[in-house]
Amino acid sequence: xxxxxxxxxxxxxxxxxxxxxxxxxxxxxxxxxxxxxxxxxxxxxxxxxxxxxxxxxxxxxxxxxxxxxxxxxxxxxxxxxxxxxxxxxxxxxxxxxxxxxxxxxxxxxxxxxxxxxxxxxxxxxxxxxxxxxxxxxxxxxxxxxxxxxxxxxxxxxxxxxxxxxxxxxxxxxxxxxxxxxxxxxxxxxxxxxxxxxxxxxxxxxxxxxxxxxxxxxxxxxxxxxxxxxxxxxxxxxxxxxxxxxxxxxxxxx
Amino acid sequence: xxxxxxxxxxxxxxxxxxxxxxxxxxxxxxxxxxxxxxxxxxxxxxxxxxxxxxxxxxxxxxxxxxxxxxxxxxxxxxxxxxxxxxxxxxxxxxxxxxxxxxxxxxxxxxxxxxxxxxxxxxxxxxxxxxxxxxxxxxxxxxxxxxxxxxxxxxxxxxxxxxxxxxxxxxxxxxxxxxxxxxxxxxxxxxxxxxxx
Amino acid sequence: xxxxxxxxxxxxxxxxxxxxxxxxxxxxxxxxxxxxxxxxxxxxxxxxxxxxxxxxxxxxxxxxxxxxxxxxxxxxxxxxxxxxxxxxxxxxxxxxxxxxxxxxxxxxxxxxxxxxxxxxxxxxxxxxxxxxxxxxxxxxxxxxxxxxxxxxxxxxxxxxxxxxxxxxxxxxxxxxxxxxxxxxxxxxxxxxxxxx
Numbered sequence: 295x296x297x298x299x300x301x302x303x304x305x306x307x308x309x310x311x312x313x314x315x316x317x318x319x320x321x322x323x324x325x326x327x328x329x330x331x332x333x334x335x336x337x338x339x340x341x342x343x344x345x346x347x348x349x350x351x352x353x354x355x356x357x358x359x360x361x362x363x364x365x366x367x368x369x370x371x372x373x374x375x376x377x378x379x380x381x382x383x384x385x386x387x388x389x390x391x392x393x394x395x396x397x398x399x400x401x402x403x404x405x406x407x408x409x410x411x412x413x414x415x416x417x418x419x420x421x422x423x424x425x426x427x428x429x430x431x432x433x434x435x436x437x438x439x440x441x442x443x444x445x446x447x448x449x450x451x452x453x454x455x456x457x458x459x460x461x462x463x464x465x466x467x468x469x470x471x472x473x474x475x476x477x478x479x480x481x482x483x484x485x486x487x488x489x490x491x492x493x494x495x496x497x498x499x500x501x502x503x504x505x506x507x508x509x510x511x512x513x514x515x516x517x518x519x520x521x522x523x524x525x526x527x528x529x530x531x532x533x534x535x536x537x538x539x540x541x542x543x544x545x546x547x
Numbered sequence: 548x549x550x551x552x553x554x555x556x557x558x559x560x561x562x563x564x565x566x567x568x569x570x571x572x573x574x575x576x577x578x579x580x581x582x583x584x585x586x587x588x589x590x591x592x593x594x595x596x597x598x599x600x601x602x603x604x605x606x607x608x609x610x611x612x613x614x615x616x617x618x619x620x621x622x623x624x625x626x627x628x629x630x631x632x633x634x635x636x637x638x639x640x641x642x643x644x645x646x647x648x649x650x651x652x653x654x655x656x657x658x659x660x661x662x663x664x665x666x667x668x669x670x671x672x673x674x675x676x677x678x679x680x681x682x683x684x685x686x687x688x689x690x691x692x693x694x695x696x697x698x699x700x701x702x703x704x705x706x707x708x709x710x711x712x713x714x715x716x717x718x719x720x721x722x723x724x725x726x727x728x729x730x731x732x733x734x735x736x737x738x739x740x741x742x743x
Numbered sequence: 744x745x746x747x748x749x750x751x752x753x754x755x756x757x758x759x760x761x762x763x764x765x766x767x768x769x770x771x772x773x774x775x776x777x778x779x780x781x782x783x784x785x786x787x788x789x790x791x792x793x794x795x796x797x798x799x800x801x802x803x804x805x806x807x808x809x810x811x812x813x814x815x816x817x818x819x820x821x822x823x824x825x826x827x828x829x830x831x832x833x834x835x836x837x838x839x840x841x842x843x844x845x846x847x848x849x850x851x852x853x854x855x856x857x858x859x860x861x862x863x864x865x866x867x868x869x870x871x872x873x874x875x876x877x878x879x880x881x882x883x884x885x886x887x888x889x890x891x892x893x894x895x896x897x898x899x900x901x902x903x904x905x906x907x908x909x910x911x912x913x914x915x916x917x918x919x920x921x922x923x924x925x926x927x928x929x930x931x932x933x934x935x936x937x938x939x
Contacts, residue, residue: 301898306860351860393857396911400841401834403914404900406921408831411901413817414802415564415826416809419762425628435636435703441713443641444649451661548796559798560816563824569823577822600744602755620756626773627757627765 307355308394310337317389322391328439331359362387451479458497474509482519490530555588560613566609586610613641643669644678648700648712652682652693670694678703750774751784754808764807764898782806803903805894829872829899839865840874844896845911848878848889866890874899 304310315322324344335356339448342349365383478493494506513519520533548556557578562569575585589612593605603618616624626740636644645665646658660667682695696709706712744752753774758765771781785808789801800813812820820826832840839862842854855862869875878891892905902908909917 302861305838306858308859355859390857390859394859396914397841397845397857399914400845400911401837403909403918404841404844405832405837406918407900407902408837410814410829411899412828413814414901415560415812415817415820417563417566417759417762420760422628422760425625426630429630429632437704437713439635440641440648440704441644443636443638444645446638447642447645447662451663541813551797552796556796556813557816557819560812560820561798562821563799563810563812564826565823573823577819600748600752601755602752603759614759616756616759617752620753623753623757623773627769637789722756 307352307399308391310334310352310394311355311359311392312398322388322395325388327359327363327384331356331363334359357389469505471505471512473510474505475512478506478509478513486536487531487533490532493532551588554580554585558588558592560583562605562612562614566613566614568608570611572610574612579586582610635720637669639666640669640672644673644696644700647679647694648696648709651695651709652685654685654687654691654693654694656691658694747784750776751788754781754784754788758801758808758810761817762809764804764809766807768806770808778806792875802901804898805904832872833865836865836869840869840892840896843875843890844867844892844905844908847891848881848883849891850883850889851888852887854890 300317304313311330312322313336314330314337315325317334318326318329320326320330338349338352339358358547362383481488490506490510493510494503510519510521510530511529513532514521518535520535522531523529524531558569558574558587561574561577571586572582574589575582576737578585589605589607592614593607596604600617602617602620603614605612606615642662643658646661647653650657650661655666655670658670670679674681677697677699679694679700680697681692683693684690700706701708701711745750754765754770757770757773761785765783767782768778770785771778784803785803789803789808792800796813798813799810801808802811838858838899839854843849846853851862851866854866866875870877873893873895875890875896876893877888879889880886881889896902897904897907
């Protein structure tokens with residue numbers, strides 16, 4: 295159990311490496327790579343047994359360490375132009391560790407700051423429902439909407455006037471079913487059988503068609519006429535039942 | 548800080564976090580002082596906020612104390628907290644407004660004869676919104692009220708004065724310009740027919 | 744009361760009611776003054792509460808101001824009640840946050856290269872807590888997301904703005920000072936074990 299806690303506590307490969315270096319009381323600028331690599335790999339091996347996935351992330355650095363170790367074994371040769379020493383194979387790692395340590399410090403500082411803020415308290419917002427329930431209505435007016443409204447109104451006014459004009463004509467011509475039936479009866483005086491089109495006459499307005507059709511139905515109901523239509527949408531043929539028609543005539547009078 | 552100062556400062560913090568009236572006895576117990584002493588410290592604090600004309604004050608409810616806002620600032624709190632809701636004028640309100648704008652001063656009867664429909668409610672609404680107002684009385688029979696547009700009307704539409712209104716003849720141009728800008732479909736204008 | 748006094752008093756009331764940090768621009772608009780003027784009045788108020796050693800103070804977050812308790816009174820507040828506080832961050836979250844705070848705007852790859860370990864989940868968690876956010880896209884290959892800290896970060900960690908963060912070079916000093924001040928027990932640091 296002690297192991298588990300110790301292993302899982304590291305935030306990442308650098309964290310573990312920094313711990314090992316500090317624990318071994320090495321200078322970060324002069325890491326004994328062979329020793330540290332051995333310890334590092336040992337830790338990661340133990341970690342594998344607990345959490346293989348997590349250990350995987352630590353393996354990359356293990357490889358880097360091994361590489362550095364092998365480079366360290368090579369004699370420090372002078373480079374080809376005989377001028378400079380080759381770079382210390384550790385220097386890149388050292389830079390990274392230093393940067394990481396810097397951020398670890400920042401994290402510690404933030405943690406402290408967080409703790410400090412735990413001692414400062416604020417109050418919740420007051421109940422604002424009295425205000426929010428009655429929002430201020432802000433009138434959004436713009437010129438285009440205004441002008442459009444006016445234009446639309448002018449157009450509508452024209453349309454309305456046209457509608458009114460027509461309404462008056464319809465009003466003037468309005469006829470009841472009774473009136474229409476009287477007209478139809480007159481037609482049957484001359485002819486016993488009439489097509490619907492003939493009854494309709496020349497006025498093919500919707501109003502007249504409806505009125506005539508309704509009148510025809512009414513006459514049918516009174517059995518004054520018989521109506522036939524041989525095919526759908528075909529011609530409607532109306533035959534007068536003179537007896538009934540006469541009787542109705544009599545009743546009406 | 549003296550002990551009194553320390554306790555007073557703590558009382559302020561405690562009242563602030565507590566929100567509800569903080570009983571002076573409860574506060575006293577935290578410092579192991581007696582209620583009367585705590586009460587007096589609260590009263591001192593209350594006086595300090597008052598004499599300094601602070602925007603927050605301390606009020607007493609049955610020997611308990613609570614922070615609250617100063618009543619004189621109610622107006623500003625209202626301004627801060629009241630949300631604004633955008634509203635547009637209805638088509639009929641816009642129409643009546645347009646008629647008044649172009650024909651002012653005008654009576655209600657004239658507007659109604661132009662629109663062919665009653666408009667008492669619309670006029671009422673426009674007056675409430677401070678877009679139109681009564682500007683006098685006609686000399687005609689019954690001396691009916693004459694309406695005109697207000698300063699708010701000018702301000703809201705961004706007119707300097709009434710001469711700034713687009714001329715009736717130019718109206719189509721104004722609309723065309725704006726539609727070209729918006730790439731609006733002119734066929735999309737629908738005519739609203741009053742359902743009577 | 745002078746106009747300045749009136750406005751300052753109103754600001755106190757407004758801050759009190761608002762609870763959350765009150766933007767100096769929002770406050771300025773209510774009086775039709777400019778933001779800078781409002782900001783200065785808030786700073787004056789802040790100073791007044793400080794010099795009078797009040798138990799409530801005013802803190803600044805990104806040019807917004809908020810009443811809060813003086814940290815020295817935490818002990819007494821906790822005797823009175825247990826204020827609800829946010830859960831504290833894990834060590835890894837704190838490390839990622841530290842990198843983002845100081846290197847922003849920064850990509851996930853950069854953070855991972857500093858820590859030597861993946862941090863998708865940690866970043867997700869920090870976004871959920873509204874401490875970091877996407878602030879744009881890098882111009883690099885694949886245009887990876889750039890992260891930065893939020894206002895909530897400033898608020899929760901007690902910074903006025905990003906310039907309020909101590910310089911990286913000074914951080915060890917900042918920590919040393921505060922540790923000497925508090926005589927904190929280094930043994931008290933508990934190690935959190937991530938529950939996988």
